[in-house]
Amino acid sequence: MMTHHHSAQLIIEMRSLAKELFKEAFKALPPTGSNSVLLHPRIVQLICLNAVRDAAYRNCQTVLAPDLPAMGDASIAATELLELAENASPIKGSIAIVRGRTKRGPCNKQLALGFALAADRSPLDRPWIFLSGTTGHRECPYQSAGAIVDAGTYSWIGPFREHAQGVLTDPTSLFAASGDLLLCGPPASYAISIDLVILA
Incomplete structure (x- = not known):
């Protein structure tokens, strides 16, 4: 059984891996x-x-x-992605679930929040990370490209959600305060979203 230290270190490593994988999308963008x-x-x-x-x-x-x-509604899309993770969970070894989107679909930060809330209601049986980020347009608060969440996200965002009576129209400031925002790089002409689940 993992100790708290080992599990915390594992989550840090998984977060780092998720961010590195997301950077590959930027590197692959065609020149403009x-x-x-x-x-x-x-x-x-x-x-x-x-x-x-x-x-x-x-x-x-x-x-x-x-x-x-x-994808349409963020909560529905998050539930669908969580179901994919649940179905993949019996597979041995580390798993990455990767999905690409163009501009259509839910806000990346709302999708990340939705995944964290869905996973709190129906916990996965292994450590996980969810990242939802976009290349392209940067006209958003905090110059953010999306967000990254894990199983501990609900412990700090839950009270804010309850205070807002279950509705958080824009979780950007909360993600900024927790350090879970993906900060943007140089502006890109193509807006491509990447949704990434990593299971340890």
């Missing part, structure tokens, strides 16, 4: 400029998704890249 060919967003999505998936293969025993339908 006057002499560059503009690609369809779906093509760019596949390029970024493949880059993240390939990097995940180098770090995890199993990598799943499900082709899910377009």
Whole structure:
């Protein structure tokens, strides 16, 4: 059985891995400029998704890249992603579940919050990390690209959610206070979202 120290260290390492995998999406973005060919967003999505998936293969025993339908409501989308994680949980070894999206779908920070709340209601039986981030547009508070959460997220965000009567229209300030925001890099012309679940 893992000690608290070992489990905390594991979560730190998993968070670091998730952020490194997310950076692969930025590295894979096609160059833009006057002499560059503009690609369809779906093509760019596949390029970024493949880059993240390939990097995940180098770090995890199993990598799943499900082709899910377009996401709508953040809470429903989070529940669907949690179900994928639950179904993958019996697989031995570390697992990465990677999904790419274009601009359509829920806000990355709302999706991360939704996943944390869904996992609090139906806990996974192994350590996990969920990251939802976007390349592209940076016109948002704190210059954030998304958020990263783990099983401990609800312990600090729960009281704020209860105070707000179950509704948090924008969790950005809470994620900023907890250090769970993904800070943006240089502006990118293509807005591609990456949703990433890592199971230890």
